[in-house]
Amino acid sequence: MALLEIKDLHARVGDREILKGIDLTVNSGEVHAIMGPNGSGKSTLAQVLAGRELYAVTGGQVIYQGQDLLELSPEDRARAGIFLAFQYPVEIPGVSNMYFLKAALNQVRTSQGQEELDAMDFLNLVREKMKLMEMDQALLNRPVNTGFSGGEKKRNEIFQMAVLEPKLAILDETDSGLDIDALRTVAGGVNALRGPERSMIVVTHYQRLLNYIVPDYVHVLSQGRIVKSGGKELALQLEESGYAGLGIEDEEEAVAR
Amino acid sequence: MSESTNTIETFANQEYKWGFVTDIEADSIPRGLNEGVVRLISAKKKEPEWLLEWRLKAYRHWLSMEEPTWANVHYPKIDYNDIIYYAAPKTKIDAPKSLDEVDPELLKTYEKLGIPLKERELLAGVAVDAVFDSVSVATTFKEKLKGQGIIFCSFSEAVQEHPDLVRQYLGSVVPTSDNFFAALNSAVFSDGSFCYVPKGVRCPMELSTYFRINAKDTGQFERTLIIADEGAFVSYLEGCTAPMRDTNQLHAAVVELVALDNAQIKYSTVQNWYPGDKDGKGGIYNFVTKRGACRGVNSKISWTQVETGSAITWKYPSCLLIGDNSVGEFYSVALTNNWQQADTGTKMIHIGKNTTSTIVSKGISAGHGQNTYRGGVKILKSATGARNYSQCDSLLLGDQCGAHTFPYLEVKNTSSQVEHEASTSKIGEDQIFYCRQRGISTEDAVSMIVHGFCKEVFRELPMEFAVEAQKLLGVSLEGSVG
Numbered sequence: 048m049a050l051l052e053i054k055d056l057h058a059r060v061g062d063r064e065i066l067k068g069i070d071l072t073v074n075s076g077e078v079h080a081i082m083g084p085n086g087s088g089k090s091t092l093a094q095v096l097a098g099r100e101l102y103a104v105t106g107g108q109v110i111y112q113g114q115d116l117l118e119l120s121p122e123d124r125a126r127a128g129i130f131l132a133f134q135y136p137v138e139i140p141g142v143s144n145m146y147f148l149k150a151a152l153n154q155v156r157t158s159q160g161q162e163e164l165d166a167m168d169f170l171n172l173v174r175e176k177m178k179l180m181e182m183d184q185a186l187l188n189r190p191v192n193t194g195f196s197g198g199e200k201k202r203n204e205i206f207q208m209a210v211l212e213p214k215l216a217i218l219d220e221t222d223s224g225l226d227i228d229a230l231r232t233v234a235g236g237v238n239a240l241r242g243p244e245r246s247m248i249v250v251t252h253y254q255r256l257l258n259y260i261v262p263d264y265v266h267v268l269s270q271g272r273i274v275k276s277g278g279k280e281l282a283l284q285l286e287e288s289g290y291a292g293l294g295i296e297d298e299e300e301a302v303a304r
Numbered sequence: 305m306s307e308s309t310n311t312i313e314t315f316a317n318q319e320y321k322w323g324f325v326t327d328i329e330a331d332s333i334p335r336g337l338n339e340g341v342v343r344l345i346s347a348k349k350k351e352p353e354w355l356l357e358w359r360l361k362a363y364r365h366w367l368s369m370e371e372p373t374w375a376n377v378h379y380p381k382i383d384y385n386d387i388i389y390y391a392a393p394k395t396k397i398d399a400p401k402s403l404d405e406v407d408p409e410l411l412k413t414y415e416k417l418g419i420p421l422k423e424r425e426l427l428a429g430v431a432v433d434a435v436f437d438s439v440s441v442a443t444t445f446k447e448k449l450k451g452q453g454i455i456f457c458s459f460s461e462a463v464q465e466h467p468d469l470v471r472q473y474l475g476s477v478v479p480t481s482d483n484f485f486a487a488l489n490s491a492v493f494s495d496g497s498f499c500y501v502p503k504g505v506r507c508p509m510e511l512s513t514y515f516r517i518n519a520k521d522t523g524q525f526e527r528t529l530i531i532a533d534e535g536a537f538v539s540y541l542e543g544c545t546a547p548m549r550d551t552n553q554l555h556a557a558v559v560e561l562v563a564l565d566n567a568q569i570k571y572s573t574v575q576n577w578y579p580g581d582k583d584g585k586g587g588i589y590n591f592v593t594k595r596g597a598c599r600g601v602n603s604k605i606s607w608t609q610v611e612t613g614s615a616i617t618w619k620y621p622s623c624l625l626i627g628d629n630s631v632g633e634f635y636s637v638a639l640t641n642n643w644q645q646a647d648t649g650t651k652m653i654h655i656g657k658n659t660t661s662t663i664v665s666k667g668i669s670a671g672h673g674q675n676t677y678r679g680g681v682k683i684l685k686s687a688t689g690a691r692n693y694s695q696c697d698s699l700l701l702g703d704q705c706g707a708h709t710f711p712y713l714e715v716k717n718t719s720s721q722v723e724h725e726a727s728t729s730k731i732g733e734d735q736i737f738y739c740r741q742r743g744i745s746t747e748d749a750v751s752m753i754v755h756g757f758c759k760e761v762f763r764e765l766p767m768e769f770a771v772e773a774q775k776l777l778g779v780s781l782e783g784s785v786g
Contacts, residue, residue: 097741098740098741099737100737101733120740121737121740121741122740122741122743122744122745122746124741125740125741125742125743126743130741131741133738133741136738137732137734137735137737137738138735139735139738139739139752139753139756140756140757141755141756141757141758141759141760142752142753142755142756146752147739147742147752148742150744150748150752151739151742151743151744152743154742154743154744154745154748155743158743190756207742211742211743
């Protein structure tokens, strides 16, 4: 059985329809890249899957582990193993990264019938995952994302993912704002988390990230629909010919015209 | 709110009957205020003549005063003749000598409040004085403190046992004529806590008072006096609760602190008087005067308060920085939910040279709550090299509530430095979603964000109080975010 099945998904924000019938199936252990020009609906898809209430689902179905995902609150989706690495991680002043992550992990664990981790076990786990992300331990004691550089924020997202060990990770433009070294570190962290029990949806505008996180499948989104799907070579093809080569134009420009 | 006014007005014309003096076995004296009541309270306390005179002077002055209206709070006029000015627990008229003599029902009440006095006496290293309605019912650890010369007892006991100290310091920081509510308190105060830490002694444990208003339509007027003699240190905690009642109850306390040369007083409050219900019915009117005098050189007074309760809070814990190099601090979290109103802040009066003050105020408004910070920093001509730093942050939850800031600065010495920072923010939908996406519920997310906002103040609280304060904030915010 598929881990995630999206069938004819429609969603809007305000009175603007953004997703106009998405179909996508993700099996356990697969990495799917979603590419597309600006405004094609990539980030909307990521946010809708995570349960952002800003977007209204107007049609279609999403089945996750055999249950109706759209029925679940954002926190219940997270507890069921869905993780969204935010394009713009949010700052929470005064709340330490460590405290935040411990609260999150213990919520996820208790909802899955596991015991809460005590401070010592948690610290050991966190130290191990920090090595993976080559993260400075000082970041743990700083308030969540507050005063972090762009690269630190993205790295922190993947670090959280490493600690929370989701079944389905959705990476929303994780490469944006990263220089090449930071990109390598972040991608290294993501690759270390790949495994038969973990699926990923990698949303990106550029092919560059996919040199480091090599996907099993690539889907091209345009005007709220998947217009082309293929293997990893589709990304390379896009790199050469651009979206225009597929007859797709940048939607924001299209709207402007 | 108007309904409770009507209730109050119904009793407006009831006059105090002198004949009730014989009724000394009763729980409380009849409603109303006049010289007879002042005399009666003093007589019940077996007070010396000078204290009665002091009270009467305060009462006569109070008669000539007007209730202040400058605060940014709104409430129906209080009928001061409809309040019961003295209520004592039934079973004991004289203060109990030890915990074993305290009515077990009272002790149970404290246990319900999470203040197991017995346990504290045995384990915690916190000495507790508990004031129930008007009478101090139990003081733990008294003997142990006595060994170091520390006096920690109920105010009534101090009047009997240490009259010279009381006479020397009572009213020396907050004079009887200071303001309307302080004058009222001076006339009718019934009990409170007294603490004296002698020269060079560092009080080995946190001292703590719990105040409880229990009886209906009773005002609570307690008086706290803390003196830290030269080189002494004391950390004092104060907690307050009251049961739910649908009429408003008045609480007008006075706290005076005196720090002599090189002495330090740390005063922490977690105030959780009943705030009224969701529609703003009932709740405590908390009109309190708190002031500390840094009389000696290098002395220091820190106020830390977490104000989550009361229908109305009117409170400005202040410092008179008289001694050279003395330090005043004020750390505050004030939360208003539903229809609560708070007008709170501090005054820092710089008189001595090189005096410094720090003000950190965090206001949280939810529901229809109105939260006002009012602060005064005054640097007198004599205060060469004085410095002040003020920071006032407001956090809004929802769009029906309000935050207001009134900082007053008065600087008469050009060598001083004064800094003021202020911010207002709203809990963002994106912050809450971020937390929820990590598996944290909306309610936990809000409480986490609020705690983060208050962190600078919480870290000033003694450990166990900080935990209590965090829990309180959580409870007070329940249902504030849908």
